Amino acid sequence: MVQKLNYLKETPSQTAGPYVHIGLAPGAAGFEIYDQELGHDIAGPNAAGERIRVEGLVIDGIGSPVKDVLLEAWQANANGVYAHPEHAGPDHTHTVDEGFRGWGRVITDFDSGEWAFDTVKPGPVMGRNGQMMAPHINLWIVARGINVGLNTRIYFEDEAEANTADPIINLIEWEKRRATLIAKRDMRDGKVVYRFDIRLQGEDETVFFDI
Template sequence: MPQELQYLRETASQTAGPYVHIGLAPGAAGFDIYKQELGHDIVGPNAKGERIRVEGRVIDGTGSPVKDVLLEVWQANAQGIYAHPEGGGEVEDGFRGWGRVITDFETGEWAFETVKPGPTGGGNVGTQAPHINLWLVARGINVGLNTRMYFSDEEAANAKDPVLNMIEWEARRPTLIATRTEQDGLAVYRFDIRLQGENETVFFDV
């Protein structure tokens, strides 16, 4: 090793933020910059299937809501097809299957409207239960966290899901299940994400 390189130190790591939500979702943060903001409309007006609302909070190790989180959403359509050349088929016009949402600065609540996805082909692992993939980043998080949200009214499919069954501790599997209620005729799924502590959400290394 050249002598000059022996004195170089590792570059310090940096957490995301504090303005990551503004940079990646300026419209949601109150900044009217783009004519059409990337990631605002997940499924478009032509998507088939049940329209649903997903809502929740991101909660830290002390039980307090984290109020500057950005979440990215990936999902299949109601037929279990992703908007991707290798997604297994064609999707409806306007269906992206991807979006961004930020938490409310006052309450820490986040929410988005979409359609309930169908079961998806899992490649080498088999058919997977309906689910939504979530990636979140915030101030204090060095690396974005990946998790999944499954649906409480899909018990039979969840019981056979290969990814859920990879989680060794069965008691932790419920941290990935969203609870269904109905509000004004709309199906609403509640999914709180806990970063640390009791009932910490399962995160995946992907």
């Protein structure tokens, strides 16, 4: 007797929906559920390195800010080490600073669309292929209208030499497209601020990675 196999159909894709903030960042949405929100503190108070603020907008295809976006950031510390056991090495000599999470989650302001987080500037990171990558912060972006989360990177304009040699940036053929990954450095009230606007569509669309 031949048994008939029934295959399940693929689940339809869905956008993040209006309730993503309640589930993933309830405090920012006005719901005091947790004493400390998961991923709220990226670097911690004991992390060495230059303290920076990263901020920007997520902009749609007609140039308007998107005001219901959630962003997750993942980065190495100032020595280029991630808070992950595999990055510590077999002898655990490559450790991170006490309290360094290297991961954070923010949402855009419901009125202005601005997003921001405070951290330390990451150092160069050794890639899996043995090539050194320029200092960068990984971003994952979800919102209504985005069926699949978008992955991109923030590089820093004052790391021009490292950026020129970065193996990921060099995968991008056009210089104008590479520029969409570079955050602009500024000083405000004695603090370092990097500006990084994310464009979802249009002529200056930010480079997104399929990972």
